[in-house]
Amino acid sequence: MDDIAQKRQSFDSLGENYPVAEGVHIEQKSIAGVNCFWMDCEEPSTSNKVLVYVHGGCFLLGDINSHKPLVSHMVNRMAIPGLFIEYGLAPEKPYPQGVNDLVGVIREFVETNPNKKLILAGDSAGGGLIATAIPRLVDIKPESIETCVLLSPWVDLSCSSKSFNDNAEIDPVLSPAEMRNFASAYMVDTALAEANPIERLECLFPPTLILVGTNEILIDDSKITHAKIQKQQKKVKLSIYKGQTHVWLMDSIESDATVSALDEIAKFIL
16 A cells, blocks of 8 residues: 555544543553553552553554553543553554564563453454454463453454445445455455454453444444354443444543443443
């Protein structure tokens, strides 16, 4: 994609929609050779929970600049520290680099912090990466990954669900044609069945909360994710927010829908 630098710059500007949460300290660190950021509140948390955040951006876009405000407010609202992972992006680092980075970070973090309970949270493609990573983490300490939170997850790279086309006119964020291009750039020559997160949803997931808006082409991805996880995990919840668009929490931190979503996440994980 020739305009990838411009797309990344534009995507990073989402981080300017509202400021970072007051009192949240952010420190850069490397884990398993991957660039990460540790976020914590001024008042040290007494909880053993850690929010591990996997950002969206269609597998090609996104970093700390695009997501720092959102994750800082999640850390502030939950009163637990957060670990933000800057995994490798396509097309320079296509599948499986991103998921390899995610798995490597989680494994090393668990080894060095054996008493921590992880909440794996991710939006859009980040949700897809979490879905892909879960089967590769089954051999680590079972209680280390306590819950998952998926915000408008993108799990079907075939881009063939009914809502993909039916909701195209009411989704102001994502377009079917561009999503297909992003999927191709992420997979390159890898077979769809190997790279597609939806193929990994049959394994045992931890308790999982899925949030999605009605005005998304990816709403069916969330419905499918819920149905598949439910076969193995009884504690899985799908919340559909009427009138909301893709990862609406990045648009405004003060909207009623965002406040409700943060409250719901806090209730689920704490």
